[in-house]
Amino acid sequence: MLDVAVLFQGQHKQHRDVLASTIRKAGATPVDPKKMAEYAWPKLGSQGDALMFAAKLEAGAATAYLGALKSIQNKDYLTAAASIMGNEAQHLTVLRQALGESPVPAAFLG
Numbered sequence: 416m417l418d419v420a421v422l423f424q425g426q427h428k429q430h431r432d433v434l435a436s437t438i439r440k441a442g443a444t445p446v447d448p449k450k451m452a453e454y455a456w457p458k459l460g461s462q463g464d465a466l467m468f469a470a471k472l473e474a475g476a477a478t479a480y481l482g483a484l485k486s487i488q489n490k491d492y493l494t495a496a497a498s499i500m501g502n503e504a505q506h507l508t509v510l511r512q513a514l515g516e517s518p519v520p521a522a523f524l525g
Contacts, residue, residue: 416462416513420469423506430474430499434458437495463514481524499525 435445459465479501487493503525512518 416423416466419509419513420465423469426502426506432500433495434499439493441489441491446461466510466514470507470514473507473510476500477524 431448436474437447437451457464457468459468477500480503483496486499487496508518511520
């Protein structure tokens with residue numbers, strides 16, 4: 416699972432970089448990312464706890480992107496957000512499988 420976590424972390428950094436680049440291309444200024452110390456992290460006592468926490472984060476991210484899609488007018492923003500949403504859903508599927516849950520429990524996100 417460590418290899419998967421490192422892979423996902425790298426993809427999330429790519430998401431951040433693409434969003435920042437897309438925002439700059441549109442003539443705006445992206446916000447600075449939070450520092451790790453600025454987050455409130457739960458105590459994770461086992462690999463299962465870490466997987467569950469990661470799955471909740473991925474579910475929240477996929478759902479947030481889905482909710483944002485309907486209000487995005489800029490085609491470049493929309494393309495980036497939709498692509499990232501799909502990747503977040505892929506991450507969630509892998510984590511659900513690792514937790515022994517149905518990897519795709521419903522036909523729709525949310």
